[in-house]
Amino acid sequence: MRQRKHHWLMKSEPDAFSISDLERVPTEPWSGVRNYQARNFMRQMQPGDEVFFYHSNTDVPGIYGIAEVASLPYPDPTQFERDSHYFDPKATPEQPRWDLVDVRFVRHFKTPVTLAAMKAIKDDLGEGFALTQNGSRLSVMPVTPAQWKRILKLEAQG
DNA sequence: GCCAACGTTGGC
DNA sequence: GCCAACGTTGGC
Known part of the structure; x- marks a missing residue:
């Protein structure tokens, strides 16, 4: 049992799924993560954890708002769907390889x-912040409380 | 178990 | 559209 809320950052290409898309649905299953490190972070998520919603592969890449984790981790159903882009022939319902969580809109x-x-x-965000590391492609990453606060301060400064 | 080749991510 | 950085695959 964990008492503290954890913080995360999740990337999405806004052409595929933006924070405005998230606003229109009750919750969204964060399907399609096929990177072990990102998956392992999702496995640590708990309902209520807060998430920076990052837009990648767009004119102005950056954090566009906040979401929250809305479920415990569970197997990503797309890994079993033969027609899916995310189908994984090595995954079985008995031995799933990929997990996801549901995510809910909080605010822009x-x-x-x-x-x-x-x-x-x-320098303020620190060495370990994957987002600002050159060439990092990690799509789900932890955010420390200090990093979270520092980024909210940037938002406040506009 | 090494590592070259390949595919993907994502900023620019 | 380019390409650097990275993760994964598969031959050996």
């Missing part, structure tokens, strides 16, 4: 916190 940022802005305070 007043102004996005851009990747450029976060790179500008790279």
Whole structure:
């Protein structure tokens, strides 16, 4: 049993699924993560954990708002769907390889916190922050309480 | 178990 | 559209 809320950052390509898309649904299963490190982070998630919603592969990459974890981790159903882009022939319902959580919209940022802005305070965010590490492609990552606060301060500064 | 080749991510 | 960085695959 864990008492503290944990913080995360999750990337999505807004052309595929944006924070505005998330706002229109009750909850969204975060399917399609096929990276072990990202999967292992999702396995640590608990309902109520807070999530920075990051838009990648777009004109202005950055954090566009906040979501929350809305379920415990469970097997990603798309790994079993033969027609799915995310089908994994090595996964079986008895031995699933990929998990996900449901995610719920919380709020938009007043102004996005851009990747450029976060790179500008790279030292404040620390060495271990995958987002500002060159070439990191990790799509789900933990955010420390200090990093969370620092990024919210950036939002407040607009 | 090494590592070259390949595919993907994602910023620019 | 380019390409650097990275993870995965598969031959040996």
